[in-house]
Amino acid sequence: MMRLFDTRARSLEPLVAGRTVRLYVCGITPYDSTHLGHAFTYVAFDTLVRYLEHLGHRVRYVRNVTDVDDDILRKARELDLDYTLLAAREVARFEDGLAALGCRQPDASPRASQVIPAIRQAVSGLLERGVAYALDDGRVYFDVGAAPGFGAFSGLDREQMHRQFAEKGGDPEATGKRDPLDFLLWQPSADDEPSWDSPWGPGRPGWHIECSVMAQEELGATIDIHGGGSDLVFPHHEAEVVQAESLTRQAPFSRFWLHTGMVGLEDVKMSKSLGNLVFASDLRERYEADAVRRYLLSHHYRRSWDHDEGDLADAAAAVKRWREAAGNDDERPDLAEAFHAAMNDDLDTPGAVRALDEAAAAGAGRTLRALAPVLGLSLTS
Numbered sequence: 001m002m003r004l005f006d007t008r009a010r011s012l013e014p015l016v017a018g019r020t021v022r023l024y025v026c027g028i029t030p031y032d033s034t035h036l037g038h039a040f041t042y043v044a045f046d047t048l049v050r051y052l053e054h055l056g057h058r059v060r061y062v063r064n065v066t067d068v069d070d071d072i073l074r075k076a077r078e079l080d081l082d083y084t085l086l087a088a089r090e091v092a093r094f095e096d097g098l099a100a101l102g103c104r105q106p107d108a109s110p111r112a113s114q115v116i117p118a119i120r121q122a123v124s125g126l127l128e129r130g131v132a133y134a135l136d137d138g139r140v141y142f143d144v145g146a147a148p149g150f151g152a153f154s155g156l157d158r159e160q161m162h163r164q165f166a167e168k169g170g171d172p173e174a175t176g177k178r179d180p181l182d183f184l185l186w187q188p189s190a191d192d193e194p195s196w197d198s199p200w201g202p203g204r205p206g207w208h209i210e211c212s213v214m215a216q217e218e219l220g221a222t223i224d225i226h227g228g229g230s231d232l233v234f235p236h237h238e239a240e241v242v243q244a245e246s247l248t249r250q251a252p253f254s255r256f257w258l259h260t261g262m263v264g265l266e267d268v269k270m271s272k273s274l275g276n277l278v279f280a281s282d283l284r285e286r287y288e289a290d291a292v293r294r295y296l297l298s299h300h301y302r303r304s305w306d307h308d309e310g311d312l313a314d315a316a317a318a319v320k321r322w323r324e325a326a327g328n329d330d331e332r333p334d335l336a337e338a339f340h341a342a343m344n345d346d347l348d349t350p351g352a353v354r355a356l357d358e359a360a361a362a363g364a365g366r367t368l369r370a371l372a373p374v375l376g377l378s379l380t381s
């Protein structure tokens with residue numbers, strides 16, 4: 001049986017799931033080019049989908065597009081471009097980039113701008129439940145003091161929460177709030193921002209409510225796996241949990257929470273603000289999809305790591321050996337078993353890659369042909 005590390009339980013737990021696994025992964029805010037950190041996250045979840053299917057599950061995979069939030073609206077203003085056009089352009093680039101790494105399209109890619117009525121309904125529901133409050137100026141906040149357990153998901157103390165909330169786009173200093181950590185569910189739009197009518201005045205939703213509504217619209221009140229980068233644990237996923245469970249009065253909102261590590265460059269996390277980005281598209285100009293993909297999967301999805309050109313060249317050389325060996329007809333059931341043992345152990349793709357390296361060294365072409373596609377490698381150039 002497969003075990004996965006659940007962030008909420010802080011332990012490895014057996015994945016008990018029905019035939020269909022309902023998976024929601026936080027997608028991008030489409031306002032700028034996607035970098036290697038994004039590629040790592042989405043290749044990891046694409047590989048999880050492939051492996052679950054290999055085990056006989058059907059996966060319903062939903063990955064949203066955050067097309068209404070502060071970042072994209074600010075960028076659209078800078079470029080003097082309609083935010084929907086900016087989103088369309090960047091989503092197309094993002095999807096092309098992932099397709100070039102052998103990632104398949106999710107079953108659904110909902111956009112925040114397309115689920116506004118459901119978001120309004122969720123905000124109304126939270127107000128009715130007494131865990132949210134509306135201010136006279138059109139802002140609606142989630143009341144973290146009214147919902148027990150805020151902070152339990154991330155395990156952060158108040159000071160850490162306060163700091164991360166401020167760093168990641170929260171408004172701890174805003175006036176009128178009951179608690180600095182209360183987060184926006186609805187807010188008035190600036191004059192040049194998109195705006196929708198609501199009982200609290202014209203405006204737009206907050207980021208966190210967008211995701212929990214899209215997840216529940218597509219997958220129901222309880223989903224099997226919710227994923228995203230580890231930078232989303234707080235406040236994004238903490239907020240998603242507390243608002244979804246307050247609204248439906250059903251817990252858990254998601255049975256598993258999976259978080260991917262960050263990709264850095266020379267010990268510094270890649271980020272747009274630091275400008276130290278490596279793009280998967282640049283690597284693809286020099287290396288084939290199989291090589292880049294094997295390079296990404298040689299890192300465990302939960303660990304943070306640094307980009308290394310030498311490791312990438314090694315991955316390309318290894319893929320060449322896999323292809324040469326794939327023509328053989330030998331089989332190595334023991335290595336197939338090692339592959340499955342690794343993948344069952346919290347999606348240990350580095351272990352799975354090692355098993356296939358051994359299969360290549362042993363000339364076990366049949367084993368390679370059967371299992372490389374489970375990692376999303378085609379073995380064809």
Ligand SMILES: [Zn+2]
Binds near residue numbers: 025
């Ligand atoms: Zn999200």
